[in-house]
Amino acid sequence: MKKIIFLLLLFFATAAQAADLNYDTFRTLPILHDGRVKPLESFARIYLLEISGAPTLPDESTPAWLAETLFNPAAAMQRPIFRIDQAPIIAMLKLSARPDHLYSYAEVTQAFEAQHDTVTTILKKPADARSTIENDFITRYAAAVDFFQLLNATALIAPSHITVTPNIAKLFNLPDNNPTALQLLAHQTDITARLNHIRRAKGERIKNYNADEKTIAKLAFYLTNVQMISADNHLFRTIPSAWGDQTWYAPWELISGGHGAPQSIQLLSDWQKLVRAYNAQDPTAWQTAATAIQTDTAAQTPIANWKLKLETYYQILNPIPVIAAIYTLAFLCFTVTAFRKNKLFTLSANVSLLTAAAIHGATILARMLILGRPPVSSLYESMLYVSFIIVALSLIFMRRRAEFLSISALLAAAILAISPVYAPQGDTMNVLIAVLNTNFWLATHVICITTGYGTTLIAGTLAHVYLFRPSPRMAAWLRRITLFALLFTALGTLLGGVWADQSWGRFWGWDPKENGALLIVLWLIWVLHGRMTAAMHDRAFAAWLAGANIVVALSWFGVNLLGIGLHSYGFTNAAAWGLGAFCGGEIIIIAALYILASLRLKSQGVSHAL
């Protein structure tokens, strides 16, 4: 395959000197990818993350990179953006180590080609029988395959680097040079027949051919290779079906499958103009072609351009790290005011918390508008929602209590900071599997249970504060918040059962996620009854309640690590160590706080302090 692409690249036209192309329209153009119509901006970020390990490049905008990859593959192949940062894989591929761990596709594909036997051997093994390095090796190989597909996604409409003689141009009604494979396809039978005739007459040696015959040979060779690399390339689904179904087609798929219609051919022609405009680096033609694609696609299928724009802006702004940073600032300001009253810090804390909460709320709203569903359908989304609900509940019910606001800012910042770990493929906003594809139950059960997670985390974290600085007022608050947490988790768990009964005819199935939710409910019932029956004093109650954080973490993330049951959609292998570290750290912190609190009471002469 490597040889084919290198040979083919000889015939691909290369772009003119770079000009200032405007990518604002281009990045919002729609593409069907992973079951959903999304803007090219999102599409580009997914593949850039897979290839380079980050959704953006330091020296190039994401749509500019995509345009180069699609329309100027010769240059894209030489750009060092392919990340290989594990020493064993670098050694397996016999590459030389580099400080930035970045290689060009040309280097990587040559390296994989040389290790063809190794790739085949590993691919034959079942995924769970491979070592971690072998799995990572295959992940990199898959990224190289995806990159190859991207490089050839528009081969059908990309101008070739073939100069056509006037006789041949006239014969096939072609432009003087750089015809596309699309233009040649109509004459494929004729070109092949003529080439066969030439070969019979003059043999296989091209140097014996005259100029017209050489052109015929080049066109036939080019067409055959474009067919070969495009046949299984379904990545660039940018042409909606003209026949009323929801399918979109990649350029070659449209033509070879006979799915074309006048309007889809018009769209293909628009894309062809875009490619030519890129290669000519003509800003006016580029913008005109991009606008035409946008208009003609919208005319062909009902798509909401505002959604595409909203998603594009969402991706560009990438609000989650920003929100996490502002929450952190709010927490730091609240912490300062806890030790020293200062109007400026108090104001800064409140303003930054409100600002972060406002952006956070807008972010969740944007996701709901883009996806048309409640904002809690994956582990990553639940983290965005739970962190918001923690802050929102604190702002609504505890807005005059700085300690609550401070804790909510800390929790929200921490959850948002670790959230990318649970979206290893990036923020792809994936479609829902059939069993989860119900807005009603997502909006009731999942919202309720995740609100329960949030309130339990508030209670658990405040319990830490209580152990550090106990007060009767806070003890009373702890009991009350725990009741709230119990209400939401119990209700959420029961609603989950009702969903299961309504949908599947059974209320309870001992699914790990169900058990996890039940565990939180039981834990909260236990600590509340322990306190009510005086089996636990306030300090013990706070210590066990602080442990609810661990229970929530295990229920929320831990059961997904088991990879079993109906709820295993959020399986996250890489996060296992983080979860273990969190639980271990929490146990140590809670034990230390409890012992210190007990020693403090003992020093004050309080009986049964320990």
Added chain:
Amino acid sequence: MRPARILTLLTRPVIIVYALPWIMVLLILGTVTQRYAGLYISEHLFFSSFIFWFRGVPLPGMLSVLALLGVSLTAKIILKSPWRLPMIGTLITHLGALLLLLGGLLTAMTAREGNMVLAPDQSQSYFTDYHARELAISKNGNDIYIRSLDDLHSGDVLHDATLPFELKLQTLCRNCAVTPEQKLIGAAANKTDEANRAGITFNISGHNYAALESAPPLRIKIGKDDYNIALRKHAYSLLFTVQLNALSEDNYPATDIAREYQSLVTITDGAVHWQARIRMNEPLRYRGYTFYQAEIDQIGDRRLSVLAVVHNTGRAFPYIAGLVMAIGMIVHLIVSRKTAAP
């Protein structure tokens, strides 16, 4: 100990403080075990047993502890709950919890779960249990002797007035494999119990035989009569017939990710028949049975609709209990607001 004293002990709320941690331990163990042994084994070991055996030591199982909690809660509600306004929320919540336990008990005792696998145009008036296997002997096509596999043991001799022979059980396995020499041997159980193939070897009148689940029944001719001996999943009869008319699967465009799948069926109940649609998250309910579109299976060129079937007389309890508990907790939060808030 006097009954009054026992009752007083049972009403002590501290029981829950000691019972809940044990339930949580069982819950965690049962959940983790699912990864390694599957749900069926895990459920039997940890969630639906009265005794939990730990290295030969009998410990209270989930059902024992839940029963204790149920009795304790009942005793407390009847004997010890102060019917005063500040406690009304707690009382209502406890009542809801009791209803939930009762519903769970009823479900555990009476629920029937299984599935019905239908090819297009096929009709069926029974569904088969997921787990329960049975040995069935039929005479000229009519079942005359049925025994649950759970009741059978190696060495048992089965005889009955309806049978003209004695069947001596030799070996029995929950999951069997057939050796190249055509011998039946025990194999490691699958994590998914439905995938297990039970089997038995037995002797009739000095001849050795074997029967394997999902295999054609063993045929023996005695006199003029044909006897079939089969191992099969337990079947529950329905008073109506379900016929599959069509099935369809809708994937997200250009992906293999299912967005929805559905079956169009005709229900025939006596002289009445009508069409119904069963789709993901929209089951069909009729005569206390729920038909849920579990999956669409493909065997060769044939596409099969797999409908999960459930009959649960305790179905209403969780709804009522959930509502009662939610009301109870909200009332408690409202009533206790003045006293609890600092």
